[in-house]
Amino acid sequence: MVVPGIGTVGVVSTRHFHSQEDLILESGEKLGPITITYETYGQLGYKKENAILIEHAFTGDAHAAGLHTGDNKPGWWNNLIGPGKAFDTNKYFIICSNVLGGCRGSTGPSSIDPKSGKPYALNFPTITITDIVRAQKLLLDHLGIKTLLSVAGGSMGGMQALQWAVSYPDKVRSTIPIAAAAKNLPQQIAFNEVGRQAIMADPNWNDGNYYDRTRPEKGLSVARMIGHITYMSDKSMEEKFGRRFRETKQAFKFGGDFEVESYLQYRGNKFVKRFDANSYLYLTKAMDHFDLSGGRPLFEALKEIKAKFLVIAFKSDLLYPAYHSEEIVRACKLAGIETTYCEINSHFGHDAFLLETEEESRLIKHFLERVYTEDEENYEI
Amino acid sequence: MVVPGIGTVGVVSTRHFHSQEDLILESGEKLGPITITYETYGQLGYKKENAILIEHAFTGDAHAAGLHTGDNKPGWWNNLIGPGKAFDTNKYFIICSNVLGGCRGSTGPSSIDPKSGKPYALNFPTITITDIVRAQKLLLDHLGIKTLLSVAGGSMGGMQALQWAVSYPDKVRSTIPIAAAAKNLPQQIAFNEVGRQAIMADPNWNDGNYYDRTRPEKGLSVARMIGHITYMSDKSMEEKFGRRFRETKQAFKFGGDFEVESYLQYRGNKFVKRFDANSYLYLTKAMDHFDLSGGRPLFEALKEIKAKFLVIAFKSDLLYPAYHSEEIVRACKLAGIETTYCEINSHFGHDAFLLETEEESRLIKHFLERVYTEDEENYEI
Numbered sequence: 124m125v126v127p128g129i130g131t132v133g134v135v136s137t138r139h140f141h142s143q144e145d146l147i148l149e150s151g152e153k154l155g156p157i158t159i160t161y162e163t164y165g166q167l168g169y170k171k172e173n174a175i176l177i178e179h180a181f182t183g184d185a186h187a188a189g190l191h192t193g194d195n196k197p198g199w200w201n202n203l204i205g206p207g208k209a210f211d212t213n214k215y216f217i218i219c220s221n222v223l224g225g226c227r228g229s230t231g232p233s234s235i236d237p238k239s240g241k242p243y244a245l246n247f248p249t250i251t252i253t254d255i256v257r258a259q260k261l262l263l264d265h266l267g268i269k270t271l272l273s274v275a276g277g278s279m280g281g282m283q284a285l286q287w288a289v290s291y292p293d294k295v296r297s298t299i300p301i302a303a304a305a306k307n308l309p310q311q312i313a314f315n316e317v318g319r320q321a322i323m324a325d326p327n328w329n330d331g332n333y334y335d336r337t338r339p340e341k342g343l344s345v346a347r348m349i350g351h352i353t354y355m356s357d358k359s360m361e362e363k364f365g366r367r368f369r370e371t372k373q374a375f376k377f378g379g380d381f382e383v384e385s386y387l388q389y390r391g392n393k394f395v396k397r398f399d400a401n402s403y404l405y406l407t408k409a410m411d412h413f414d415l416s417g418g419r420p421l422f423e424a425l426k427e428i429k430a431k432f433l434v435i436a437f438k439s440d441l442l443y444p445a446y447h448s449e450e451i452v453r454a455c456k457l458a459g460i461e462t463t464y465c466e467i468n469s470h471f472g473h474d475a476f477l478l479e480t481e482e483e484s485r486l487i488k489h490f491l492e493r494v495y496t497e498d499e500e501n502y503e504i
Numbered sequence: 505m506v507v508p509g510i511g512t513v514g515v516v517s518t519r520h521f522h523s524q525e526d527l528i529l530e531s532g533e534k535l536g537p538i539t540i541t542y543e544t545y546g547q548l549g550y551k552k553e554n555a556i557l558i559e560h561a562f563t564g565d566a567h568a569a570g571l572h573t574g575d576n577k578p579g580w581w582n583n584l585i586g587p588g589k590a591f592d593t594n595k596y597f598i599i600c601s602n603v604l605g606g607c608r609g610s611t612g613p614s615s616i617d618p619k620s621g622k623p624y625a626l627n628f629p630t631i632t633i634t635d636i637v638r639a640q641k642l643l644l645d646h647l648g649i650k651t652l653l654s655v656a657g658g659s660m661g662g663m664q665a666l667q668w669a670v671s672y673p674d675k676v677r678s679t680i681p682i683a684a685a686a687k688n689l690p691q692q693i694a695f696n697e698v699g700r701q702a703i704m705a706d707p708n709w710n711d712g713n714y715y716d717r718t719r720p721e722k723g724l725s726v727a728r729m730i731g732h733i734t735y736m737s738d739k740s741m742e743e744k745f746g747r748r749f750r751e752t753k754q755a756f757k758f759g760g761d762f763e764v765e766s767y768l769q770y771r772g773n774k775f776v777k778r779f780d781a782n783s784y785l786y787l788t789k790a791m792d793h794f795d796l797s798g799g800r801p802l803f804e805a806l807k808e809i810k811a812k813f814l815v816i817a818f819k820s821d822l823l824y825p826a827y828h829s830e831e832i833v834r835a836c837k838l839a840g841i842e843t844t845y846c847e848i849n850s851h852f853g854h855d856a857f858l859l860e861t862e863e864e865s866r867l868i869k870h871f872l873e874r875v876y877t878e879d880e881e882n883y884e885i
Contacts, residue, residue: 245757309741309764310733316765317729319758320772321702324722341705348698349730352691357825360690366795376626377700377785381792383690384697391701404758411762414747444738 130206131197132164135189139228142261146223149257152248156237159262160228161185161220164204165212167268173495174268175210176259177219178276178283180476181350181406182398184227187219188212202480209480209487214495215272222283223258224250224406226399230258233334233399244401245331252279252413256286273491275299277476278443279406282413285451289415292427297494299487301435302476304447305421305454306414311442314353315407318346322400331401343400344391351390356439356472421450422457432462433490435483437475463490511587512578513545516570520609523642527604530638533629537618540643541609542566542601545585546593548649554876555649556591557640558600559657559664561857562731562787563779565608568600569593583861590861590868595876596653603664604639605631605787607780611639614715614780625782626712633660633794637667654872656680658857659824660787666796666832673808678875680868682816683857685828686802686835687795692823695734696788699727703781712782724781725772732771737820737853802831803838813843814871816864818856844871 138161145155162185167174177187177200188204190197198219204210210217221229224247232247239246263271274287274295281303288298304311322328325342333339355363364383379385416424432455436448445466455462467482469475476483519542526536543566548555558568558581569585571578579600585591591598602610605628613628620627644652655668655676662684669679685692703709706723714720736744745764760766797805813836817829826847836843848863850856857864 249757306747308738309745309747309762310736310738312747312762313729313733313741313764313768316760316762316768317726317733320729320769321705321726323758324702324706324726326707345698345702345705345726348694348701352694352698355691357689357691360694364690366687366690366693376630377704377789379697381690381693381697383694387694387697388701408758 129208131201132189132205132212134192135162135164135186135198136191137162137185137228140262140265142265144261146254146258146261148248149251149253150249154230154248157223157230157258157261158228158234159220159223159230159258161218161262162187162198164188164217165215167216167266171268172270172272173214174216174218174263174271175273175275175491176263176271176287177204177210177217178274178280179219179222180276180278180280181410182394183280184225185219185221188217199477203484203487209484209491210275211488211491215491218263218266220259220262222255222406224255224402224409226402231399232331232401232405242334244334247401247405249408250405251409252282252286253290255409256283256290259283259287260291270294270296272495273297273299275301275487276303277301278303278473279410282410282415285415286413288428288430288432289424292429295430297433297490298430299433299435299490300448300451301483302437302440302443302448302473303451304443305416305451307411308447312411314349314442315411318349319404319407321345321349322403328400331404333400338395339400340392340395343395343398343403344388346403347391347394347398348387351387353442354473356441356470358439358470359472359474362470421454425454425458425460428458428460430460431490431494432460433486434462434464435476435486436466437469437471437473437479438466439470440473440475442473510589512582513570513586513593515573516543516545516567516579517572518543518566518609521643521646523646525642527635527639527642529629530632530634531630535611535629538604538611538639538642539609539615540601540604540611540639542599542643543568543579545569545598546596548597548647552649553651553653554596555644555652556596556598556654556656556872557644557652557668558585558591558598559655559661560600560603561657561659561661562791563775564661565606566600566602569598580858584865584868590865590872591656592869592872596872599643599647601640601643603636603787605636605783605790607783612780613712613782613786623715625715628782628786630789631786632790633663633667634671636790637664637671640664640668641672651675651677653876654678654680656682656868657684658682659684659854660791663791663794663796667794669809669811669813670796670805673810676811678814678871679811680814680816680871681829681832682864683818683821683824683829683854684832685824686797686832688792689828693792695730695823696792699730700785700788702726702730703784709781712785714781719776720781721773721776724776724779724784725769727784728772728775728779729768732768734823735854737822737851739820739851740853740855743851802835806835806839806841809839809841811841812871812875813841814867815843815845816857816867817845817847818850818852818854818860819847820851821854821856823854
């Protein structure tokens with residue numbers, strides 16, 4: 124028996140699920156065959172009662188915890204997932220999959236279209252957060268998991284967590300949307316649109332057909348830089364960079380002389396090595412079109428939900444200020460959903476869901492323990 | 505005699521001052537000959553005691569009030585400048601000039617370099633807010649104005665107003681910085697840098713050499729879109745656009761289906777017709793390098809100032825949140841400067857200095873009346 128304690132899940136590997144059935148999209152279109160790339164940590168209980176689905180944010184991937192062989196950078200939520208941690212792998216079986224439409228293993232615009240033998244590019248169908256969740260449902264069916272103890276995620280991951288509770292009310296025992304929103308308001312749409320325009324303004328984007336040639340790296344890098352500003356806060360930027368100049372003065376007049384400039388350029392240039400520009404377009408559109416309410420008052424859209432909610436926001440979040448979370452909480456209360464809300468004090472802005480993990484861990488740990496012990500009898504396991 | 509009352513300055517025309525002397529820049533470089541384009545409204549008093557310099561924001565111009573012949577769009581601060589208005593042209597002589605480095609008449613990177621006979625492009629020297637103010641000083645010398653009753657402006661205009669008070673403490677009787685800052689913090693630098701990167705990522709930018717060929721309109725448009733987000737607020741965007749779709753659905757998948765998207769595209773496309781990409785680079789750099797404190801504690805940099813201050817901020821300002829103005833006020837108080845501060849409640853974000861004009865007008869009107877009547881004896885007129 125493993126002695127409980129704060130630890131790591133160790134070396135992990137990524138797996139691929141190839142669905143034999145087509146995915147029926149919200150638009151009615153069929154997409155298939157699809158691949159969903161995923162990782163799991165911990166052991167599935169013999170009653171399959173302890174499965175938790177972790178949803179990654181916009182540019183994240185299935186590698187949420189542990190280390191890949193030969194790598195020294197742990198998964199993106201390694202602080203929260205592991206023995207004794209918030210998502211305690213001594214107790215729970217954790218699944219994290221790459222989103223449909225992404226570019227980190229799951230089917231997306233850079234995948235080969237079986238019809239043409241070439242990458243889908245813009246022939247990839249428009250997808251929604253609901254479609255992303257439906258694809259995850261195929262994976263869970265494949266794993267034989269009927270009910271989730273919890274669905275949790277930050278940012279776009281929180282949107283998926285919310286959509287799970289609405290799409291499959293009988294299959295979700297709890298939902299943890301963090302730094303998320305029930306819908307994008309025009310400011311978020313605007314930031315996303317500027318990123319899209321930056322990509323499409325790059326001649327190398329070439330209407331999405333760039334997979335066998337130079338990629339639209341400049342445009343994608345600018346898009347990422349915009350994103351990064353919204354992920355940080357004015358205070359976290361001030362703490363990190365101040366008005367310090369970079370050490371080596373650039374000869375070029377507009378080469379960037381402040382540290383914050385070179386940091387953003389560095390992050391932009393790094394990002395283009397790992398992310399696909401068309402996925403950027405498809406996934407930001409999925410976020411922008413996301414509206415959990417489906418046009419009704421939000422609380423009515425939540426009426427069938429049985430899940431308990433833990434909603435977490437962060438004080439300095441520029442991208443999804445706390446009032447987005449408060450709107451979710453208000454609707455949950457109106458719908459009679461048992462809801463815990465916490466706004467965590469942090470300077471880290473939107474990124475706080477990845478960085479401000481101490482309070483976040485405590486909240487999630489206690490919440491999951493309660494759901495795990497209290498509700499078991501109510502669900503088909 | 506004109507009967508005082510709220511009115512318009514009527515039809516106005518733009519003038520050009522061609523300086524015979526070189527401008528000595530902060531860097532030590534000489535720039536000349538230079539042209540400063542300006543407009544004036546009202547009459548200069550016989551003692552030249554009533555001159556007010558209006559400073560425009562980043563992409564503004566000298567046309568602050570009234571109408572140009574054949575045009576139906578008044579100047580950018582027409583609500584504030586005119587008979588009976590805040591800047592009362594029955595009493596005061598108002599001057600507004602286009603900034604050095606701009607592209608609306610005054611010398612900038614798109615002007616002809618006398619050395620080469622071609623546009624300066626990136627051979628234009630790096631300029632600072634201090635240089636912009638020095639160029640305005642040449643204009644005032646030309647007009648025979650020794651002392652300003654006031655220097656007022658919003659955003660980058662506020663930076664210039666602040667710099668006037670520091671650069672020429674004996675020549676400024678009052679200063680009105682609105683929605684401004686004593687220095688750009690990394691978040692403002694970051695937004696500017698993304699705009700610059702968007703421009704420079706456009707192959708048509710061509711290292712700044714595009715004046716005889718296709719201009720970097722796509723890059724400049726993206727830069728403007730980013731700017732626009734920072735000029736509005738989440739609330740003003742929500743009020744203006746909500747999640748409404750544009751009326752005509754675009755056939756192209758990523759053509760923009762929300763109203764906020766088409767609005768930003770429209771503003772971006774309109775902007776590139778009137779603004780020069782290189783001016784965008786030079787002026788954003790001037791803002792980023794602006795630091796009124798000169799590296800000292802800010803109040804020490806203000807010690808020589810005799811001007812009274814009226815500092816105005818707006819509650820929803822995303823670009824320069826009120827704490828920027830509060831820092832100016834704190835330093836003014838520490839330096840013993842008579843300072844009035846008001847944070848105006850508004851949903852309009854940074855743009856409020858152009859839109860939320862009722863309270864702004866009252867504050868400015870009363871403040872100017874007081875300065876005008878109280879302080880005359882202290883200044884060389």
